[in-house]
Amino acid sequence: xxxxxxxxxxxxxxxxxxxxxxxxxxxDKYSDLEISVVRREQTVPHTDRDCWLVTPETAIGQIGFFxxxxxxxxxxxxxxxxxxxxxxxxxxxxxxxxxxxESILLSNKKEQSHSNGLSSRETDVLRGLAExxxxxxxxxxxxxxxxxxxxxxxxxxxxxxxxSVSGLSLYAMMxxxx
Amino acid sequence: xYFGSTRLADVIFDxxxxxxxxxRFGISLGVGDMDIESVCRDRNIDTxxxxxxxxxxxxxxxxxDTALSxxxxxxxxxxxxxxxxxxxxxxxxxxxxxxxxxALQDRSVNGSNNIEFLWMFFQELKKELLGRIGSDKEIWFxxxxxxxxxxxxxxxxxxxxxxxxxxxxEKAIEDKVDDLTSFFVIHLRGEYDQxxxxxxxxxxxxLEKDIKRNDRxxxxxxxxxxxxxxxxxxx
Numbered sequence: 508x509x510x511x512x513x514x515x516x517x518x519x520x521x522x523x524x525x526x527x528x529x530x531x532x533x534x535d536k537y538s539d540l541e542i543s544v545v546r547r548e549q550t551v552p553h554t555d556r557d558c559w560l561v562t563p564e565t566a567i568g569q570i571g572f573f574x575x576x577x578x579x580x581x582x583x584x585x586x587x588x589x590x591x592x593x594x595x596x597x598x599x600x601x602x603x604x605x606x607x608x609e610s611i612l613l614s615n616k617k618e619q620s621h622s623n624g625l626s627s628r629e630t631d632v633l634r635g636l637a638e639x640x641x642x643x644x645x646x647x648x649x650x651x652x653x654x655x656x657x658x659x660x661x662x663x664x665x666x667x668x669x670x671s672v673s674g675l676s677l678y679a680m681m682x683x684x685x
Numbered sequence: 686x687y688f689g690s691t692r693l694a695d696v697i698f699d700x701x702x703x704x705x706x707x708x709r710f711g712i713s714l715g716v717g718d719m720d721i722e723s724v725c726r727d728r729n730i731d732t733x734x735x736x737x738x739x740x741x742x743x744x745x746x747x748x749x750d751t752a753l754s755x756x757x758x759x760x761x762x763x764x765x766x767x768x769x770x771x772x773x774x775x776x777x778x779x780x781x782x783x784x785x786x787x788a789l790q791d792r793s794v795n796g797s798n799n800i801e802f803l804w805m806f807f808q809e810l811k812k813e814l815l816g817r818i819g820s821d822k823e824i825w826f827x828x829x830x831x832x833x834x835x836x837x838x839x840x841x842x843x844x845x846x847x848x849x850x851x852x853x854x855e856k857a858i859e860d861k862v863d864d865l866t867s868f869f870v871i872h873l874r875g876e877y878d879q880x881x882x883x884x885x886x887x888x889x890x891x892l893e894k895d896i897k898r899n900d901r902x903x904x905x906x907x908x909x910x911x912x913x914x915x916x917x918x919x920x
Binding site for chain 2: 669681
């Protein structure tokens with residue numbers, strides 16, 4: 508289930524549909540962050556996520572993908588996995604899982620700023636713009652609303668001092684974003 | 686806000702970037718102690734029109750009511766002024782920036798900076814600005830002059846169509862000049878000749894300011910005058 512128009516996207520593989528709905532409800536109710544939950548039967552490595560909530564099997568099975576992203580990964584297990592990932596019990600109440608997810612998002616939020624001042628999500632939007640995608644196409648790719656894309660676009664322009672699409676594309680090229 | 690009694694030298698002291706605007710009226714530096722009215726009288730310049738241009742240039746919020754109240758007032762003067770402005774961009778401002786830019790490339794250490802990227806962007810900006818100048822010269826301005834010279838339903842309709850096809854409050858060129866300035870000020874990397882870089886940035890900032898003024902004159906004077914002309918004849 509994905510809720511459009513939110514700032515952060517959490518992908519989960521391992522929660523039941525009921526748990527997933529409960530998690531979204533808990534995040535909506537208790538968190539100040541705008542978070543949407545995307546539930547999958549199996550995680551498909553996808554870089555445009557702010558947090559992954561996965562089973563130990565998934566984390567171990569795709570260790571090459573999750574290890575470099577361990578700061579964004581939460582494993583559904585009472586026991587630590589590889590002594591690297593943050594964990595939360597898979598039988599924990601959804602409010603506890605929601606708290607753990609929010610904690611990961613908040614701790615990463617501080618580190619997400621790149622040297623250019625763009626957050627990772629803004630960098631994703633910039634990449635889309637530089638690739639010539641429309642706001643709608645970027646929104647679809649990132650599972651966010653068109654309005655959120657436009658807000659990111661405005662913030663990018665304000666941070667970089669660049670307004671035109673060709674200027675933003677050039678910036679992306681100069682800085683290895685594309 | 687300036688008046689006929691304002692000393693012209695004070696207008697320049699307030700903002701020296703008004704100098705190219707004065708040049709378009711044939712006024713060079715060495716203006717003496719005369720007020721605007723006297724300078725205009727001596728040079729056979731319409732004082733009211735001159736004040737309108739200077740005030741549009743000096744103040745973002747200034748909207749000349751003359752353009753909205755009368756159809757034919759100053760149309761040829763506006764066109765002539767904008768022709769001179771376009772000529773200044775094509776023959777002076779852009780070549781000046783290009784010359785400094787080329788020298789900056791030549792004098793900077795190759796491969797250690799991102800000046801080549803900025804050069805590419807400048808070329809794109811130049812092409813776009815020259816494209817607009819060409820379109821003014823070949824399409825918009827002649828259409829206005831045709832309506833004045835031989836008013837007819839056809840010439841008015843053609844002008845109305847042309848004015849409608851020019852995007853209102855188009856900021857694409859303004860944005861690009863702004864962006865290029867930002868690239869230099871915020872995002873320039875590596876080693877480069879600082880004096881030449883300063884020359885490029887200064888000339889870019891002057892162009893940026895002039896284009897913003899020019900766009901205000903196009904939007905607040907030429908567009909309403911063109912619309913009035915096309916409506917006046919077809920009614």
